[in-house]
Amino acid sequence: MAEKQEEPSTAQNGEPDNAEEGEEKKKKLKREDLPPFEIVTGERLPAIFFKFQFRNVEYSSGRNKTFLCYVLETQGKESVTSRGYLEDEHAAAHAEMAFFNTILPKCESSLRYNVTWYVSSSPCVTCADRITETLKKNKNLRLTIMVGRLFMWEEPEMQAALKKMKSAGCKLRIMKPQDFEYVWQNFVEQEEGEEAKAFVPWEDIQENFQYYEEKLAEILH
Numbered sequence: 040m041a042e043k044q045e046e047p048s049t050a051q052n053g054e055p056d057n058a059e060e061g062e063e064k065k066k067k068l069k070r071e072d073l074p075p076f077e078i079v080t081g082e083r084l085p086a087i088f089f090k091f092q093f094r095n096v097e098y099s100s101g102r103n104k105t106f107l108c109y110v111l112e113t114q115g116k117e118s119v120t121s122r123g124y125l126e127d128e129h130a131a132a133h134a135e136m137a138f139f140n141t142i143l144p145k146c147e148s149s150l151r152y153n154v155t156w157y158v159s160s161s162p163c164v165t166c167a168d169r170i171t172e173t174l175k176k177n178k179n180l181r182l183t184i185m186v187g188r189l190f191m192w193e194e195p196e197m198q199a200a201l202k203k204m205k206s207a208g209c210k211l212r213i214m215k216p217q218d219f220e221y222v223w224q225n226f227v228e229q230e231e232g233e234e235a236k237a238f239v240p241w242e243d244i245q246e247n248f249q250y251y252e253e254k255l256a257e258i259l260h
Contacts, residue, residue, distance in 0.1 A: 083228040084108070084124050092159045093219060095187045095247040106159040107134040108226040111143060114151040124226055134158070135166040139173055146177040153181045157214065157222045160188040167200035174207040183210040185218050189251055198258045205259050213251045216244050 084106060092106045108124040125134040125142070132140070138156075146152055161184070162170060174180060184204075191197045204211060214222075223238040 083226055084126065086227050089223065089227045093187045093222065094241060095214065095244065095251065097188070105134040107138060108157040108222055109138060109142065110155045112153040114153065115149065122225070133163065133166050135162050136169060139169065146180050148179065151179045154183070156184045157218065157226070158184060158186050160190045161186040161201065161211070163190060164196055164200045167204050170209060171203045171207040174209055181208070183212065185212050185214045187214050189254055192254055192258060201258055211255065211259070213248055213255055215248055216240050219244065
């Protein structure tokens with residue numbers, strides 16, 4: 040009999056991550072309705088946020104934000120590419136919603152849109168449903184979502200929502216170490232006046248990628 044695969048380490052290299060596993064499992068699928076926070080937008084996010092929020096641990100205590108880096112390519116007579124990032128708190132308007140509300144509120148029928156997201160974790164049920172609806176409505180929109188972690192993937196409702204996204208044409212992938220490096224190089228602030236620092240992968244980055252890749256494959260099979 041095959042041995043059960045160990046769950047990825049939650050060691051944070053000095054970063055706080057002390058909440059018990061039970062607290063994480065008690066979280067609801069749809070994040071609680073709280074007073075809305077301002078959606079933060081920009082071209083590059085602070086390195087400290089990237090190192091903590093994008094880390095592909097399983098029990099993500101303290102990570103109550105969604106960070107979404109995007110590349111939007113609009114194809115018409117000429118191709119135009121824009122990029123940036125969005126972040127939210129545990130608010131009613133999540134970063135995924137904010138992208139469609141502010142960055143791409145409407146898809147023109149005469150254009151084609153290729154969108155790639157690099158997100159700290161996969162969407163909640165509500166956001167997944169919004170993504171599915173948007174893709175079904177706009178056949179000229181192609182969306183690839185690269186995620187660092189899977190959010191509440193054990194729950195049947197969450198699994199069903201991810202399957203619907205796939206059926207609607209969304210390409211959902213787990214971020215490989217090379218993808219984290221891409222985000223570091225293209226979306227993370229470097230200290231002004233200093234040479235760009237190379238991306239330093241954390242110790243368990245490959246192991247955790249493989250863990251989540253297996254889980255996602257089981258869900259989307």
